[in-house]
Amino acid sequence: MAVLGVAGFALEVPNLDAGLAFYRAAGLVPDVVGDRATLSCPGGQTPCVTLVRAGTRMRLHHVTLRADALTEMAARVHAHGGKVVDAPAGFDANGLWVSDPHGALFHLVELAPEPVPPTGPRFAINAPGEIVRVRQSAMAPSGSYPPPRPRKLGHVALFTPDVLASVDFVTEAFGMALADRAQDVVAFCCARRSSDHHVLAFAKSPGIGLHHASFQVADPDEVGRAGQALANAAGRGHWGFGRHTIGSNFFHYIQDPWGSWFEYYSDMDFIDDHALWTPTVYGMEDAMANWGPPVPADFVHNYQAEGGQ
Numbered sequence: 001m002a003v004l005g006v007a008g009f010a011l012e013v014p015n016l017d018a019g020l021a022f023y024r025a026a027g028l029v030p031d032v033v034g035d036r037a038t039l040s041c042p043g044g045q046t047p048c049v050t051l052v053r054a055g056t057r058m059r060l061h062h063v064t065l066r067a068d069a070l071t072e073m074a075a076r077v078h079a080h081g082g083k084v085v086d087a088p089a090g091f092d093a094n095g096l097w098v099s100d101p102h103g104a105l106f107h108l109v110e111l112a113p114e115p116v117p118p119t120g121p122r123f124a125i126n127a128p129g130e131i132v133r134v135r136q137s138a139m140a141p142s143g144s145y146p147p148p149r150p151r152k153l154g155h156v157a158l159f160t161p162d163v164l165a166s167v168d169f170v171t172e173a174f175g176m177a178l179a180d181r182a183q184d185v186v187a188f189c190c191a192r193r194s195s196d197h198h199v200l201a202f203a204k205s206p207g208i209g210l211h212h213a214s215f216q217v218a219d220p221d222e223v224g225r226a227g228q229a230l231a232n233a234a235g236r237g238h239w240g241f242g243r244h245t246i247g248s249n250f251f252h253y254i255q256d257p258w259g260s261w262f263e264y265y266s267d268m269d270f271i272d273d274h275a276l277w278t279p280t281v282y283g284m285e286d287a288m289a290n291w292g293p294p295v296p297a298d299f300v301h302n303y304q305a306e307g308g309q
């Protein structure tokens with residue numbers, strides 16, 4: 001009776017080529033048909049990014065969530081201020097299409113989770129009193145690493161004019177749960193069972209829109225290495241390498257061609273049973289990061305709602 005995870009998101013973009021170049025450099029695998037491109041993680045079976053050429057500025061079209069018991073969910077959507085709507089033109093009519101109380105569009109689908117990709121060598125750290133790596137370099141020469149390899153889309157963070165109302169909606173209507181939040185400015189929601197600390201997050205803004213989409217990589221090294229490479233390739237803003245307090249993940253954010261953000265992450269907290277987890281309300285000093293470089297000036301600017309560019 002609930003959302004189980006995030007499966008993808010779709011953007012309307014003015015320039016398909018710019019989007020393809022960005023996500024290709026990020027390590028995703030494209031498939032282009034006419035005015036539409038889908039992109040998957042290497043080895044993934046279901047595309048996690050859809051780009052549709054339309055309009056003059058980027059707009060979040062919808063977020064796709066993996067869920068079960070959709071019929072029961074439809075009744076709860078109406079009871080909590082959302083609407084079940086028709087499938088938009090050009091998109092699958094399967095599952096449930098929902099407009100939330102702020103007009104953000106979600107596609108809920110019964111979909112098997114992506115297979116877990118094979119793991120590489122364990123990330124081994126020599127710690128005080130605990131030597132686990134002997135006569136062995138942790139690092140290979142910098143030019144010898146393969147291209148970045150995102151393992152999965154882990155979470156999507158959305159702008160909303162009312163963070164707590166958005167949390168109420170996804171907890172009551174979608175059966176999700178609040179993991180943690182920082183005041184009413186940012187909140188992180190998980191599935192109730194066997195979930196990354198957050199699969200859907202909300203950040204306060206004058207309107208709806210995409211703040212960032214986050215992809216898991218193998219380990220903190222790949223976060224730093226892939227983040228630096230994508231920042232160099234994209235040529236816009238970036239923020240990282242750092243570590244969040246909320247969720248504990250290492251991060252590196254890179255600005256996409258339209259001002260939103262792409263995140264590589266590693267080592268996020270995991271909640272096996274939300275009934276055994278106590279959400280924390282953090283102060284604003286922990287809303288962004290535990291440590292990291294200075295935050296870019298437009299990190300929480302909603303280009304979709306507030307303009308600019």
Ligand SMILES: [Fe+2]
Pocket residue numbers: 155157212214263
């Ligand atoms: Fe994130």
